[in-house]
Amino acid sequence: MPHVNFLLSLVLVFLGSASCSDANFRERFELGPARILGLIFSHPEINPGQSTSIQPIFSFENQTSETLEHRLRSCADPGLVFGVNPTCENSTDINLMVDWTAFSFTSPNVKSEILGPLGNVTATADFLISSSEAEKTNGKIILVEYSVRINGTTVLNSFGKVRVTDPTLKPVKNQNPSLTNILLNSQSLASRPTALKNDLAATFDPTSLDTGEEFLASYFISRGEVEYSRTLGEQSTEWELTQTDLEATETITVIVVGRDERGGVTALVRTGL
Amino acid sequence: MFIDSFLKTNLLCVVFCFTALFQSQIGRSQEIDPLLQITLKGRVYEKGTSKPLSGLKVFLLPIKKSTETDTNGFFSLDLDSSEVQSLKTEGSATWVANFPGYRRYELKEAWDSLNQGRERIFRLEKEIYGAVLETTVTDRNKSRDPTRKSLSQREFLQIPGSGGDPVKAAQNLPGVNRAPGFSSFVVIQGSEPEDTLYNIEGHEIPLIFHAGGFYSVGFPEAVEGVDILTAGYAANSGRALGGHLNLRFRDLDTTERFRGVGYVDLLNSGILVESKAGQNGAFLLAGRQSYIGFVLKAVLPENDAFDLTVAPSFQDLLGIYEYKFSNDLKFRLLGIYSNDIVEFLFERPLEVDPSVRGDFRTQTQFYRIIPALNYRINDSTDFTFSTALGEDEIEFRGNTNRFILDIKALTTRGEITKTWSGSQKSRAGFDNRYSGTDFDIALTGSQSGGNSNSSDIITIGGYSEQREIGIYLTHEANLSSLSIEPSVRFDTFRPSDENYVSPRGTLRYSWDSLNKSRLSGGQYYQPPLPQETSPEFGNPNLKSSKAKSFALGHEIDFREGSSFGWVLDNEVFYKWLYNLSTETTDSTRYVNNGLGNSTGWQISLKHKTSVIDVGLNYTYSVSRRWEQSATEKFPSAFDQTHNLGILGGIEISGNWRFSTRFRYVTGNPYTPIVGSFYNSETDTYLPINGARFSQRLKGFSQLDFRVDKRVLFDTWTLSFYLDLQNVLNSKNQEQINYSYDYSQSAAITGLPVIGTLGVKGEF
Numbered sequence A: 001m002p003h004v005n006f007l008l009s010l011v012l013v014f015l016g017s018a019s020c021s022d023a024n025f026r027e028r029f030e031l032g033p034a035r036i037l038g039l040i041f042s043h044p045e046i047n048p049g050q051s052t053s054i055q056p057i058f059s060f061e062n063q064t065s066e067t068l069e070h071r072l073r074s075c076a077d078p079g080l081v082f083g084v085n086p087t088c089e090n091s092t093d094i095n096l097m098v099d100w101t102a103f104s105f106t107s108p109n110v111k112s113e114i115l116g117p118l119g120n121v122t123a124t125a126d127f128l129i130s131s132s133e134a135e136k137t138n139g140k141i142i143l144v145e146y147s148v149r150i151n152g153t154t155v156l157n158s159f160g161k162v163r164v165t166d167p168t169l170k171p172v173k174n175q176n177p178s179l180t181n182i183l184l185n186s187q188s189l190a191s192r193p194t195a196l197k198n199d200l201a202a203t204f205d206p207t208s209l210d211t212g213e214e215f216l217a218s219y220f221i222s223r224g225e226v227e228y229s230r231t232l233g234e235q236s237t238e239w240e241l242t243q244t245d246l247e248a249t250e251t252i253t254v255i256v257v258g259r260d261e262r263g264g265v266t267a268l269v270r271t272g273l
Numbered sequence B: 001m002f003i004d005s006f007l008k009t010n011l012l013c014v015v016f017c018f019t020a021l022f023q024s025q026i027g028r029s030q031e032i033d034p035l036l037q038i039t040l041k042g043r044v045y046e047k048g049t050s051k052p053l054s055g056l057k058v059f060l061l062p063i064k065k066s067t068e069t070d071t072n073g074f075f076s077l078d079l080d081s082s083e084v085q086s087l088k089t090e091g092s093a094t095w096v097a098n099f100p101g102y103r104r105y106e107l108k109e110a111w112d113s114l115n116q117g118r119e120r121i122f123r124l125e126k127e128i129y130g131a132v133l134e135t136t137v138t139d140r141n142k143s144r145d146p147t148r149k150s151l152s153q154r155e156f157l158q159i160p161g162s163g164g165d166p167v168k169a170a171q172n173l174p175g176v177n178r179a180p181g182f183s184s185f186v187v188i189q190g191s192e193p194e195d196t197l198y199n200i201e202g203h204e205i206p207l208i209f210h211a212g213g214f215y216s217v218g219f220p221e222a223v224e225g226v227d228i229l230t231a232g233y234a235a236n237s238g239r240a241l242g243g244h245l246n247l248r249f250r251d252l253d254t255t256e257r258f259r260g261v262g263y264v265d266l267l268n269s270g271i272l273v274e275s276k277a278g279q280n281g282a283f284l285l286a287g288r289q290s291y292i293g294f295v296l297k298a299v300l301p302e303n304d305a306f307d308l309t310v311a312p313s314f315q316d317l318l319g320i321y322e323y324k325f326s327n328d329l330k331f332r333l334l335g336i337y338s339n340d341i342v343e344f345l346f347e348r349p350l351e352v353d354p355s356v357r358g359d360f361r362t363q364t365q366f367y368r369i370i371p372a373l374n375y376r377i378n379d380s381t382d383f384t385f386s387t388a389l390g391e392d393e394i395e396f397r398g399n400t401n402r403f404i405l406d407i408k409a410l411t412t413r414g415e416i417t418k419t420w421s422g423s424q425k426s427r428a429g430f431d432n433r434y435s436g437t438d439f440d441i442a443l444t445g446s447q448s449g450g451n452s453n454s455s456d457i458i459t460i461g462g463y464s465e466q467r468e469i470g471i472y473l474t475h476e477a478n479l480s481s482l483s484i485e486p487s488v489r490f491d492t493f494r495p496s497d498e499n500y501v502s503p504r505g506t507l508r509y510s511w512d513s514l515n516k517s518r519l520s521g522g523q524y525y526q527p528p529l530p531q532e533t534s535p536e537f538g539n540p541n542l543k544s545s546k547a548k549s550f551a552l553g554h555e556i557d558f559r560e561g562s563s564f565g566w567v568l569d570n571e572v573f574y575k576w577l578y579n580l581s582t583e584t585t586d587s588t589r590y591v592n593n594g595l596g597n598s599t600g601w602q603i604s605l606k607h608k609t610s611v612i613d614v615g616l617n618y619t620y621s622v623s624r625r626w627e628q629s630a631t632e633k634f635p636s637a638f639d640q641t642h643n644l645g646i647l648g649g650i651e652i653s654g655n656w657r658f659s660t661r662f663r664y665v666t667g668n669p670y671t672p673i674v675g676s677f678y679n680s681e682t683d684t685y686l687p688i689n690g691a692r693f694s695q696r697l698k699g700f701s702q703l704d705f706r707v708d709k710r711v712l713f714d715t716w717t718l719s720f721y722l723d724l725q726n727v728l729n730s731k732n733q734e735q736i737n738y739s740y741d742y743s744q745s746a747a748i749t750g751l752p753v754i755g756t757l758g759v760k761g762e763f
Helices: A002-019 A133-138 A243-247 B002-009 B011-025 B081-090 B153-158 B166-170 B292-299
Strands: A035-041 A051-059 A068-076 A095-103 A112-114 A119-122 A140-150 A154-164 A178-184 A197-205 A216-221 A230-232 A236-240 A254-259 A265-270 B038-046 B057-061 B065-068 B074-079 B092-098 B105-110 B119-124 B149-152 B196-200 B223-229 B243-249 B258-265 B268-277 B281-290 B306-324 B329-346 B358-378 B381-398 B401-419 B424-444 B457-479 B482-494 B498-510 B515-526 B545-557 B565-583 B590-608 B612-627 B642-652 B656-665 B673-679 B684-689 B700-712 B717-725 B733-738 B745-749 B754-762
Touching: A035 A140, A035 A154, A035 A216, A035 A254, A035 A265, A051 A068, A051 A140, A051 A154, A051 A254, A095 A119, A112 A265, A178 A254, A178 A265, A197 A216, A197 A254, A216 A236, B038 B057, B057 B074, B065 B074, B074 B081, B081 B092, B092 B119, B105 B119, B149 B153, B149 B166, B153 B166, B153 B223, B166 B223, B166 B243, B268 B306, B292 B306, B482 B515, B565 B612
Parallel strands: A154 B673, B038 B119, B196 B243
Antiparallel strands: A035 A051, A051 A112, A051 A119, A068 A095, A068 A140, A140 A154, A178 A197, A197 A236, A216 A230, A216 A254, A254 A265, B038 B074, B057 B065, B057 B092, B092 B105, B149 B223, B223 B243, B258 B268, B258 B754, B268 B281, B281 B306, B306 B329, B329 B358, B358 B381, B381 B401, B401 B424, B424 B457, B457 B482, B482 B498, B498 B515, B515 B545, B545 B565, B565 B590, B590 B612, B612 B642, B642 B656, B656 B700, B673 B684, B700 B717, B717 B754, B733 B745
């Protein structure tokens, strides 16, 4: 009865992960190397025949002279539920929106931003024609794959899922949550912190969430450390800086990415602090 | 005493009577005076346990007279008048008791004491107190599987690093792979963990270890031995490609004494009592309670994101009742209960996966009631029957996920043995298993095996049944030095609707009194796991995995009937695995597409004297897997090329025992992660796997050390032990840990040097 052992070992993994960490690893909240922090779909859930546009959240605080190229494509779900890699590589119905095109940030001083809409994904009118009731309700997936290539070699891969549901069975579609502000010590974050220990929090519009959904905020900073890189709902996290951090002349970037529990993504980026 | 006082109080009367009596005896005997005859009585026990010693010779010196103790340790010695006179003249006598395995006992007793008619108590000290509650093995397990490797209670209680646990100790046996730290399974000869079945008295149980793999579910002092069956096992067992692990509980002590053991160590404590019940019965009750969780709670750093609501703990209870209707008919009832529970709260999302948050609870409990009957129908026919009725409750709740199974289990075993002649014997038996499962499962897509949206919850509930019938027939023909044991097993599996015939057999050949060879093998089937045939999570059309296994062994036993000396056993094995269940990346989920083999050589060398025991176990093995359509083979998850274990122990005066264990095992293969995909929806990274099992962890090496000190009192013993694991503090790699995006990696090492201090009282 191996599932028993699996469950027991799961508990131990949880316990282990709660009590152990490897200090040599880069922390999840650290900005610096090139990272894709999220894909924002204008509409995370659509009806057949409708479209959604895509905006990647990209950060590369350590960028100097590296050249950047990106690619955006979509395809029908290749079988994610069965463990297939989330890529359109072997698909026959690829919608190539951007094909390894060079790009840069909007300003030389900006190293983290939400890139402008790069393309649209459209569900065909007959997209759900052979789907089961459950799939029409829960959503049939269109895979969106976004990749960034650095200096023509290193590739970062990311993916998101656009959910296509039946307009009758699922008349109210999921929307992106609304992230209203980033608070530093209960004040709107407008300048870099001056204290060694600070309270960082995200505010959101609870009406932008469906019943039962929770708002999950992920924090990314270019200096210092946050105690928790994610918070739930109204929770806050401690942002700790060293004296060196406070005295440094480089600007600081803070990004908060908000998510609901059904594919909705939103973000606020504060740079030049 | 009466004669003595009489002499003192009325000497004249005595002289008169004595003279008259003496005169009346003239003509019948001139030498013996019946009035001077005395009977000396006594009882002999084992020191520290009050175990009566039967069949023991007791000598009285200098008259050189002897007697023997009965089954309850009683003895009596009649002395005639000349012997009485001799002792009286001598003024004292010396009792001497000698018994194999015990220190020589001598007691000088003055004539006055001898002549008081009292019952004397002798307590003999054992040379080695390995296991106080050990009892003699009787005839419940007559048939010995050709592949069986066993550890007795005496052996497993003393193996360093095992904490006195039978199953942890069995992981030292040749052919058993080293399981990673905190794992709770036993892997045999490069198989998968699910290829081993765990049994109590031959009946399957859902798990053998409590959570964390520190302790198995059987109270060690109640266990007679632990057996491992490996490649080529006999037809009376089945349904497992790897092998079987079986805990045998010992026969109860039917003497009149009340026995018990209680112990306390850093992680758990337990108590066992045992007594005769009525004229022909006996019972044993035992229980254990852990406090691992409280230790864990104390050492975990303060963390406001994590709250250990219910500290992890386990309990187990054991009860055995035996009743002997006659010498031919014995009844035994065994009950066992095991419970593991832990509950905790993640108040914040876990770093590695934000969907891991909220309350988590897991509880696993099971019980089995096992009545068993042994009936000797006549001199040539024996019948055994046992059934295990029980229930397994497995509950896991985590955030929105739940996994609840309530399994009613019934297994039955029966065997009739017919001895046709001194050289011909047949056995026919059955080995059935039934389980009915109520299940209630709600898993998010990502938890149910794929990368789908974590908000898509798959909920299923219902009832399923599994019925497995096994029937076997074996015949044993002993032809001088050669023994031939052909056998056949018929299995039927439902609901997979499969019927199989498995021919198996064993050849044994005795070259001389020292050298014995054996060859065993056959066909083996293992039904798919319930989750693999689930319509929601698996493939209902999946069939059994199959194997052909063979083992060729040779034993050289230099002991020649003695307990001491050298024993060398070595074995080569080969397993051809086919029709194995493999996962797919389409809607079929599982197919019988896997192939594999395991080949190896294992050797066991043991040497024992009255004070020293040493052992060496080594296994060389190669275990490969591949899929039918693929040409590339890869190692199995537990492909451990070299597995070496060296054990040694020495008893020194004062009831001290020092023992040590060294292990070296090739590192397990693992699949490297070569990249990742960022999942924007869940803010997690999905790993991109490299070539399957193409890299290995570093080799594992560990030195353990144990000290036992026993303090003997007349009727009980007190033991102290210190079990030190990994005394060299080796940084053994247990698995690879990755950074959040899999771009960095580092090995997680096993436990550092860790000690367990315990105290145990036995009577």
